[in-house]
Amino acid sequence: MKTIAVIEDDIDIGSIIEAALTKEHYRVLRAYSGSEALYLLEKQTPDLILLDLMLPGLTGEELLPLISGIPVIVVSAKVGIDDKVNALMSGAADYITKPFSVRELVARVAVRLRESEKDNASPVLAYGDLSLNTLSHEVAVSGTPVKLTKTEYALLKLLMQHPGQALAKSAMLERIAADTPDCTESSLKQHISNLRKKLRDVSGSDYIEAVWGIGFTLRLVDKEW
Amino acid sequence: MKTIAVIEDDIDIGSIIEAALTKEHYRVLRAYSGSEALYLLEKQTPDLILLDLMLPGLTGEELLPLISGIPVIVVSAKVGIDDKVNALMSGAADYITKPFSVRELVARVAVRLRESEKDNASPVLAYGDLSLNTLSHEVAVSGTPVKLTKTEYALLKLLMQHPGQALAKSAMLERIAADTPDCTESSLKQHISNLRKKLRDVSGSDYIEAVWGIGFTLRLVDKEW
DNA sequence: TCGTTTTTTTATATCTTTATGATAATCTGC
DNA sequence: GCAGATTATCATAAAGATATAAAAAAACGA
Numbered sequence: 001m002k003t004i005a006v007i008e009d010d011i012d013i014g015s016i017i018e019a020a021l022t023k024e025h026y027r028v029l030r031a032y033s034g035s036e037a038l039y040l041l042e043k044q045t046p047d048l049i050l051l052d053l054m055l056p057g058l059t060g061e062e063l064l065p066l067i068s069g070i071p072v073i074v075v076s077a078k079v080g081i082d083d084k085v086n087a088l089m090s091g092a093a094d095y096i097t098k099p100f101s102v103r104e105l106v107a108r109v110a111v112r113l114r115e116s117e118k119d120n121a122s123p124v125l126a127y128g129d130l131s132l133n134t135l136s137h138e139v140a141v142s143g144t145p146v147k148l149t150k151t152e153y154a155l156l157k158l159l160m161q162h163p164g165q166a167l168a169k170s171a172m173l174e175r176i177a178a179d180t181p182d183c184t185e186s187s188l189k190q191h192i193s194n195l196r197k198k199l200r201d202v203s204g205s206d207y208i209e210a211v212w213g214i215g216f217t218l219r220l221v222d223k224e225w
Numbered sequence: 226m227k228t229i230a231v232i233e234d235d236i237d238i239g240s241i242i243e244a245a246l247t248k249e250h251y252r253v254l255r256a257y258s259g260s261e262a263l264y265l266l267e268k269q270t271p272d273l274i275l276l277d278l279m280l281p282g283l284t285g286e287e288l289l290p291l292i293s294g295i296p297v298i299v300v301s302a303k304v305g306i307d308d309k310v311n312a313l314m315s316g317a318a319d320y321i322t323k324p325f326s327v328r329e330l331v332a333r334v335a336v337r338l339r340e341s342e343k344d345n346a347s348p349v350l351a352y353g354d355l356s357l358n359t360l361s362h363e364v365a366v367s368g369t370p371v372k373l374t375k376t377e378y379a380l381l382k383l384l385m386q387h388p389g390q391a392l393a394k395s396a397m398l399e400r401i402a403a404d405t406p407d408c409t410e411s412s413l414k415q416h417i418s419n420l421r422k423k424l425r426d427v428s429g430s431d432y433i434e435a436v437w438g439i440g441f442t443l444r445l446v447d448k449e450w
Numbered sequence: 451t452c453g454t455t456t457t458t459t460t461a462t463a464t465c466t467t468t469a470t471g472a473t474a475a476t477c478t479g480c
Numbered sequence: 481g482c483a484g485a486t487t488a489t490c491a492t493a494a495a496g497a498t499a500t501a502a503a504a505a506a507a508c509g510a
Contacts, residue, residue: 099319101296101317101319101337104318149455149456150456150457151456164360164361164363165360166360166361166362180457182457183457184459186458186459186460187457187459189498189500190457190459190499192499193498193499210497210498210499211362212374212466212467213374213404213466213496214375374467374468375467376467408469411469411470411471415468415469415489417487417488418487418489418490419467419489422489437476437477437478437487438485438486
């Protein structure tokens with residue numbers, strides 16, 4: 001569950017935002033002034049900050065440079081292009097002008113949260129019991145290492161980068177072409193088969209599912225001994 | 226060319242808005258009451274809706290939650306902060322209070338239209354209990370997954386992209402030709418039949434309705450056990 | 451070069467999907 | 481209601497995809 005700090009002196013607007021975010025199952029922290037925000041951020045580390053620029057005491061502009069490591073979305077009534085540029089230059093992740101639509105706000109919050117997750121991207125992809133380390137090229141199923149060939153590794157990595165997404169065979173061929181330039185659709189099937197077998201030998205479950213007429217997808221399926 | 230629905234009972238105000246939007250080369254649809262609006266939205270899918278809150282019959286407040294997938298700008302004489310909060314919370318994209326300047330209205334319309342174009346990148350189409358994920362190719366009826374063939378999937382996707390709109394058989398054939406080049410009008414009927422059966426088996430309702438002499442349309446119908 | 455590993459090709463069994471024709475049900479205009 | 485046309489469903493055969501195994505070809509390291 002993600003925590004979002006709402007720094008806004010207008011109680012009405014702050015409440016709108018809080019209600020909307022709560023509805024989306026975020027945890028919301030409120031602060032009504034710059035100094036209060038500073039105090040809050042010493043105690044807590046939210047995943048994202050919504051910051052009004054016009055605050056009593058310490059203003060948002062002054063506060064913004066003090067925040068680091070947490071994405072900040074600036075919410076402001078100021079409309080000048082300069083304000084926007086300044087905010088983004090000072091490290092804001094995004095900028096929303098009042099009046100804003102709640103839906104838009106929620107959408108942007110979701111986007112920025114997702115982005116920040118990716119930034120922290122560790123070199124290891126995980127999906128279900130699968131883990132794949134892009135640095136060491138190690139693959140393991142619930143801890144047990146699995147030896148894969150280069151093509152198998154490329155395929156699994158591609159699938160794990162788009163979990164649950166249906167990947168067309170042609171698209172897969174293109175995207176592993178760097179590793180195996182002369183892999184055809186029929187040999188691809190063979191590799192998928194081999195990959196499946198290796199994973200199945202260790203885990204019992206089938207991870208790679210065929211999407212009829214399209215290609216393949218990575219999906220969690222109940223074990224079916 | 227974008228279509229905008231103006232839902233406003235005051236004929237003078239509605240005409241002013243229509244004139245301004247027409248001048249900007251939008252296509253304008255008018256409705257003068259909530260129920261009329263509902264009827265209109267069954268037949269047509271505008272790109273944006275301008276909604277007056279004080280309508281005879283079904284009020285704007287009641288209508289607003291029923292609209293989904295189309296940005297709504299609420300136009301109202303009400304000025305209380307609560308009205309604004311309620312409107313935005315119910316999914317309105319923006320809020321304009323009367324009296325408004327025509328220039329401002331046009332500007333906001335343009336902004337929200339631009340936004341909605343970007344937002345519409347959502348990978349999941351929804352209609353009633355139906356949901357279709359264009360990335361994973363998954364289709365579900367109120368959460369229950371349904372397995373569709375490639376052609377069935379293509380057809381349902383097409384219908385869901387134009388909900389409530391009558392699609393000619395010839396038009397449908399053209400637009401799924403990429404997937405199934407040699408599908409004829411008679412086999413199309415077969416696919417529709419199969420698709421209907423699969424959806425009916427899960428939900429009990431019939432989503433796809435025949436439009437006599439034309440083709441088919443997606444429509445919510447009461448279950449009829 | 452030899453033996454091993456990996457990749458591609460070939461072959462085959464199985465399953466799914468699609469197209470089609472026949473039949474039943476439904477709709478429209480009269 | 482009736483006749484003609486349209487639409488819905490069923491059954492089935494043909495076409496198309498997939499999964500696996502086994503063999504041939506290519507790549508690689510010692």
